[in-house]
Amino acid sequence: xxxxxxxxxxxxxxxxxxxxxxxxxxxxxxxxxxxxxxxxxxxxxxxxxxxxxxxxxxxxxxxxxxxxxxxxxxxxxxxxxxxxxxxxxxxxxxxxxxxxxxxxxxxxxxxxxxxxxxxxxxxxxxxxxxxxxxxxxxxxxxxxxxxxxxxxxxxxxxxxxxxxxxxxxxxxxxxxxxxxxxxxxxxxxxx
Amino acid sequence: xxxxxxxxxxxxxxxxxxxxxxxxxxxxxxxxxxxxxxxxxxxxxxxxxxxxxxxxxxxxxxxxxxxxxxxxxxxxxxxxxxxxxxxxxxxxxxxxxxxxxxxxxxxxxxxxxxxxxxxxxxxxxxxxxxxxxxxxxxxxxxxxxxxxxxxxxxxxxxxxxxxxxxxxxxxxxxxxxxxxxxxxxxxxxxx
Numbered sequence: 001x002x003x004x005x006x007x008x009x010x011x012x013x014x015x016x017x018x019x020x021x022x023x024x025x026x027x028x029x030x031x032x033x034x035x036x037x038x039x040x041x042x043x044x045x046x047x048x049x050x051x052x053x054x055x056x057x058x059x060x061x062x063x064x065x066x067x068x069x070x071x072x073x074x075x076x077x078x079x080x081x082x083x084x085x086x087x088x089x090x091x092x093x094x095x096x097x098x099x100x101x102x103x104x105x106x107x108x109x110x111x112x113x114x115x116x117x118x119x120x121x122x123x124x125x126x127x128x129x130x131x132x133x134x135x136x137x138x139x140x141x142x143x144x145x146x147x148x149x150x151x152x153x154x155x156x157x158x159x160x161x162x163x164x165x166x167x168x169x170x171x172x173x174x175x176x177x178x179x180x181x182x183x184x185x186x187x188x189x190x191x
Numbered sequence: 192x193x194x195x196x197x198x199x200x201x202x203x204x205x206x207x208x209x210x211x212x213x214x215x216x217x218x219x220x221x222x223x224x225x226x227x228x229x230x231x232x233x234x235x236x237x238x239x240x241x242x243x244x245x246x247x248x249x250x251x252x253x254x255x256x257x258x259x260x261x262x263x264x265x266x267x268x269x270x271x272x273x274x275x276x277x278x279x280x281x282x283x284x285x286x287x288x289x290x291x292x293x294x295x296x297x298x299x300x301x302x303x304x305x306x307x308x309x310x311x312x313x314x315x316x317x318x319x320x321x322x323x324x325x326x327x328x329x330x331x332x333x334x335x336x337x338x339x340x341x342x343x344x345x346x347x348x349x350x351x352x353x354x355x356x357x358x359x360x361x362x363x364x365x366x367x368x369x370x371x372x373x374x375x376x377x378x379x380x381x382x
Binding site for chain 2: 023024025028029030032033035036061065066069072073076077078079080081113115116
């Protein structure tokens with residue numbers, strides 16, 4: 001997505017270790033026009049890939065919410081954002097599984113209410129970054145547990161070097177990225 | 192806002208202590224049509240109150256993001272969601288202040304990057320609930336520190352019994368709520 005690639009080139013800050021901050025338009029300040037354009041773009045790309053009949057868009061709080069909400073709006077479907085809880089006390093009302101936060105380093109429980117997801121649902125996962133694929137993998141596991149069908153995975157920015165796409169290929173659904181970031185030495189290459 | 196009042200009456204769950212769960216359309220699953228309608232409604236109500244020239248909409252992660260994003264879209268302004276960090280290590284790059292989470296009970300730092308907010312900005316705060324007003328009060332303090340002008344406060348659901356509106360009246364800006372929840376004994380009254 002050309003507009004997004006240009007913004008990452010202009011404003012993305014490589015803070016070391018392959019972590020790129022895009023706080024100016026995605027992860028802290030959100031460019032609302034760009035978010036709406038990303039949502040429409042995801043909707044079109046999944047339609048072109050033959051993905052139809054989506055009943056729920058799922059993301060994990062926090063930074064996935066804006067692009068996932070825009071995508072859900074474009075598909076006229078509800079959004080569910082999985083909650084993160086530090087407490088290990090979870091109730092039967094939720095599908096839940098532990099995930100390690102890469103940027104913060106701590107372990108949290110991702111939780112999805114059983115009330116809002118079941119075997120009648122067809123689901124897209126949308127998230128801000130696809131790196132190792134661990135968060136998306138955990139969400140996919142919760143979706144499988146619910147009996148819902150995962151139909152596609154969308155990420156705003158993919159970091160191919162971290163292998164997430166290969167690790168998620170077992171899910172056998174289209175994986176669509178709007179931009180890619182790679183490191184060549186210290187230089188950021190955005191495409 | 193009639194549609195919202197009906198949804199709270201139909202789906203709001205009083206879990207005790209005056210805490211009402213609206214996870215079916217606002218705090219976990221988000222009804223995207225309702226979110227867009229809330230955004231348009233806030234934009235109209237603030238316009239009617241004489242609030243114009245908004246350059247930034249500000250909320251605190253997590254549950255304020257969806258209604259705040261919809262409002263920012265309706266106003267063609269960027270959204271900034273203040274990040275919450277448990278760590279007390281904060282850098283000079285951020286305005287920050289501690290706030291106590293009512294539902295989780297822990298203390299977190301709310302952080303707003305200095306890069307995205309300054310004395311040229313005119314700001315709306317949008318959040319999901321207005322109870323004691325503590326989160327909104329802390330956000331207003333960070334906005335004041337930046338030199339930006341706070342022009343209005345919007346909350347999806349107000350709980351008048353907790354006194355937030357009175358506590359925030361010192362800010363001398365319009366405070367707009369889309370719905371109100373009050374307890375009469377054990378009975379929830381929504382208006």
